[in-house]
Amino acid sequence: MTVNGVLVERQVPARTSLADFVRDELGLTGTHLGCEHGVCGACAVLVDGSSVRSCLMLAAQASGAEVTTVEGLPHSGRTARLRDAMSRHHGLQCGFCTSGFLITATELLTDADAVEAPDEGTVREVLSGNVCRCTGYQGIVRAVLEVAGGGATAPSGGEPAARGGGPGAAATAGQQR
Numbered sequence: 001m002t003v004n005g006v007l008v009e010r011q012v013p014a015r016t017s018l019a020d021f022v023r024d025e026l027g028l029t030g031t032h033l034g035c036e037h038g039v040c041g042a043c044a045v046l047v048d049g050s051s052v053r054s055c056l057m058l059a060a061q062a063s064g065a066e067v068t069t070v071e072g073l074p075h076s077g078r079t080a081r082l083r084d085a086m087s088r089h090h091g092l093q094c095g096f097c098t099s100g101f102l103i104t105a106t107e108l109l110t111d112a113d114a115v116e117a118p119d120e121g122t123v124r125e126v127l128s129g130n131v132c133r134c135t136g137y138q139g140i141v142r143a144v145l146e147v148a149g150g151g152a153t154a155p156s157g158g159e160p161a162a163r164g165g166g167p168g169a170a171a172t173a174g175q176q177r
Helices: 018-023 077-088 098-112 121-125 138-148 168-173
Strands: 044-047 050-053 066-068
Touching: 018 044, 044 098, 050 098, 077 098, 077 138, 098 121, 098 138, 121 138
Parallel strands: none
Antiparallel strands: 044 050, 044 066
C-alpha cells in the first residue's frame, strides 16, 4: 500500500488491523484507537479517498490502496484552513477525536468541491459517526461550514442556529431558549 505518499511493503499477521499497522508498524500515532469497534471515529483514515474506520479494516485489505492518515493531510489549502478554523471556533479540546474529525471533514470537503457547499444538516450527518465528549460539536460544525463556504449564522449569544439533527443538535436547541 501507499501510506501518505510513500510505498510501504510489510508482511503482517493476517488479523492485524489497519489502525495497528499504521500506529505500530509505521509509527503514525495520529490515528487514535478509542473504542476499537468502529463507533467513535478516532481511528478514521482515508483509503483511496474514502473515510474508513481503520480499527475495523485489516491491513491486508488495504493492499494496493492509497492510505492517508492525519499526518499525511496537506499543510496547505482547505485542510490548513480547516485546522485553523477548528482552533478559531474552539473545535479542539482534549484532541483525542481531532484526527478522526479532520479525516472525515476532509472527505466531505473534497466531495464538496464537485457540488455546492454542504448545509449544517449535511455536515452534522457526515460527522455523526465521530464522537467528541469535550466540544459539544458546535465549534467543529462551524469550522467545517466556514471552510466549505456554507458559513453558520450566529444568533445573539454567538452560538450558531441549529438546523437539523446530528451531533450537538439537542444541546444547541436547549441553549437557544
